[in-house]
Amino acid sequence: MKTNKDEILNAALSVFSEKGYEGALLRDISAALKITKSALYKHYEGKEALWNSMIDYVEQYYSEHIGCVCDIPIPNSWNEFQMLSLKQIDFTLHDETVRRVRRLLMTEQFRSERMSDLATKHFITDIEALYTKIFVGMTEKGILKCSEPELLAFEYTAPITVMIHLCDREPDKETQIMNKIKAHIKRFSQEHKN
Amino acid sequence: MKTNKDEILNAALSVFSEKGYEGALLRDISAALKITKSALYKHYEGKEALWNSMIDYVEQYYSEHIGCVCDIPIPNSWNEFQMLSLKQIDFTLHDETVRRVRRLLMTEQFRSERMSDLATKHFITDIEALYTKIFVGMTEKGILKCSEPELLAFEYTAPITVMIHLCDREPDKETQIMNKIKAHIKRFSQEHKN
DNA sequence: AATAAAAGTAACCTGAAGTTAACTTTTATA
DNA sequence: TATAAAAGTTAACTTCAGGTTACTTTTATT
Numbered sequence: 001m002k003t004n005k006d007e008i009l010n011a012a013l014s015v016f017s018e019k020g021y022e023g024a025l026l027r028d029i030s031a032a033l034k035i036t037k038s039a040l041y042k043h044y045e046g047k048e049a050l051w052n053s054m055i056d057y058v059e060q061y062y063s064e065h066i067g068c069v070c071d072i073p074i075p076n077s078w079n080e081f082q083m084l085s086l087k088q089i090d091f092t093l094h095d096e097t098v099r100r101v102r103r104l105l106m107t108e109q110f111r112s113e114r115m116s117d118l119a120t121k122h123f124i125t126d127i128e129a130l131y132t133k134i135f136v137g138m139t140e141k142g143i144l145k146c147s148e149p150e151l152l153a154f155e156y157t158a159p160i161t162v163m164i165h166l167c168d169r170e171p172d173k174e175t176q177i178m179n180k181i182k183a184h185i186k187r188f189s190q191e192h193k194n
Numbered sequence: 195m196k197t198n199k200d201e202i203l204n205a206a207l208s209v210f211s212e213k214g215y216e217g218a219l220l221r222d223i224s225a226a227l228k229i230t231k232s233a234l235y236k237h238y239e240g241k242e243a244l245w246n247s248m249i250d251y252v253e254q255y256y257s258e259h260i261g262c263v264c265d266i267p268i269p270n271s272w273n274e275f276q277m278l279s280l281k282q283i284d285f286t287l288h289d290e291t292v293r294r295v296r297r298l299l300m301t302e303q304f305r306s307e308r309m310s311d312l313a314t315k316h317f318i319t320d321i322e323a324l325y326t327k328i329f330v331g332m333t334e335k336g337i338l339k340c341s342e343p344e345l346l347a348f349e350y351t352a353p354i355t356v357m358i359h360l361c362d363r364e365p366d367k368e369t370q371i372m373n374k375i376k377a378h379i380k381r382f383s384q385e386h387k388n
Numbered sequence: 389a390a391t392a393a394a395a396g397t398a399a400c401c402t403g404a405a406g407t408t409a410a411c412t413t414t415t416a417t418a
Numbered sequence: 419t420a421t422a423a424a425a426g427t428t429a430a431c432t433t434c435a436g437g438t439t440a441c442t443t444t445t446a447t448t
Contacts, residue, residue, distance in 0.1 A: 002415070003425075003426090019305075020214065020301075020305070022214060023216045025405065025406090027404095027405075027406095035425085035426065035427090036427060037405090037406085037407095038409095038426075038428080039425065039427075041407075041408080042426070043425085046406070047405095047406070047407095106300055106303065107214075107300070107301045107304060107305075108301075109363055110297060110301060110362075110363070111213075111214070111217070116363050120363060120364065123356070123360075124360060151377055151381060154353055154374065155349070155353050155381070158355070158357075159349050159353070161352070161356055162318065162352040162355055163352075166317075166318060168304075169310050169314060183345055184348065184349060187345060196394080196395065196444080196445070219434095220435075220436065221435075221436095229396065229397090230397055230398080231436085231437090232396075232397065232398080232437090232438085232439095233395065233397075236394075236396075237395090240436070241435095
């Protein structure tokens with residue numbers, strides 16, 4: 001039975017995110033695919049090559065599911081803004097692949113330069129850019145008055161990011177964490193609405 | 195030459211934080227101490243035991259150098275507040291042991307329950323508790339008016355935390371990062387001063 | 389200074405993980 | 419359908435890290 005390339009990369013992502021690069025065994029990955037570890041060598045030259053291909057895969061998934069939100073609609077009200085934010089948070093928190101990627105970024109950011117770059121992009125740059133764009137748009141629509149949209153985006157998104165990382169560590173506290181996020185969003189909205 | 199216990203734990207912290215638990219070799223640790231790996235077994239039963247002792251050491255260091263700031267003086271002005279914050283950030287960013295601990299918390303948080311607990315405590319709970327206390331104190335002194343000091347502490351500290359993590363990844367960008375932190379502190383101060 | 393405990397060394401053992409080779413089965417296409 | 423390429427299997431190999439043992443050196447104490 002021909003093993004699909006995406007299946008392999010998915011299994012690799014699963015195991016690497018669970019155990020880290022050093023802790024992940026080719027045996028674990030092949031077992032998840034119900035093939036022997038030798039069979040993996042028919043597809044990839046070795047562990048390192050598989051790792052690199054997995055990063056390519058991750059980057060592609062990311063750009064298709066998160067990067068593409070650049071053409072997101074600018075909210076027309078603060079209520080729409082809140083809905084939009086919560087929807088994104090919900091996706092980020094529950095999409096299995098995104099969760100695995102985040103875990104990987106956390107644990108491997110210091111051992112792989114590509115991971116380090118991706119971490120900064122994923123955790124900071126892209127989200128801030130997105131919300132900067134949203135805040136500029138909302139300002140143009142007269143919903144928001146702000147002179148420094150970048151700073152605002154930074155201060156809005158960072159607390160949410162911290163809570164998402166917390167939720168990755170302690171998923172059973174999701175309800176409390178979401179309440180904290182909602183309190184932040186509410187407070188932020190009330191402060192800037194007008 | 196008798197090897198001191200603190201020397202061993204320091205070397206362990208150095209190597210574990212650099213390579214992670216799986217990637218760290220007893221050989222590396224013993225080499226850093228200029229002894230053979232066999233000699234390590236005179237002090238610790240094995241890798242796992244050394245790891246656990248290192249966490250004890252880390253917890254102790256943390257409570258002595260960061261936990262103890264519970265009896266920090268409440269600032270009497272917004273200028274004092276800014277000075278205090280910047281001083282803490284400077285310490286956190288440059289103390290070698292604290293940096294290593296942070297790296298360890300990042301990379302091992304999903305593989306060790308003690309690390310996970312420490313990460314939440316270190317990155318969130320303790321800092322928020324500290325600033326909640328500061329904001330309550332400042333409110334009592336009439337410098338600040340706030341009804342939800344916990345929420346305020348969360349929103350104040352989270353952006354700083356995110357920037358510290360960024361600085362760990364990309365130390366050469368420290369200047370820009372510090373500017374961003376300062377902009378945040380300034381904006382925060384101006385918004386709440388009164 | 390004698391001597392026992394603590395600290396260190398070198399050599400070896402063991403198991404495990406990445407990798408390779410030889411061979412078989414499946415898949416696809418001329 | 420013949421046949422070659424792709425995918426898979428088993429088993430061996432290589433390397434290397436954690437751990438053990440037997441022995442030596444250092445340190446400290448009476």
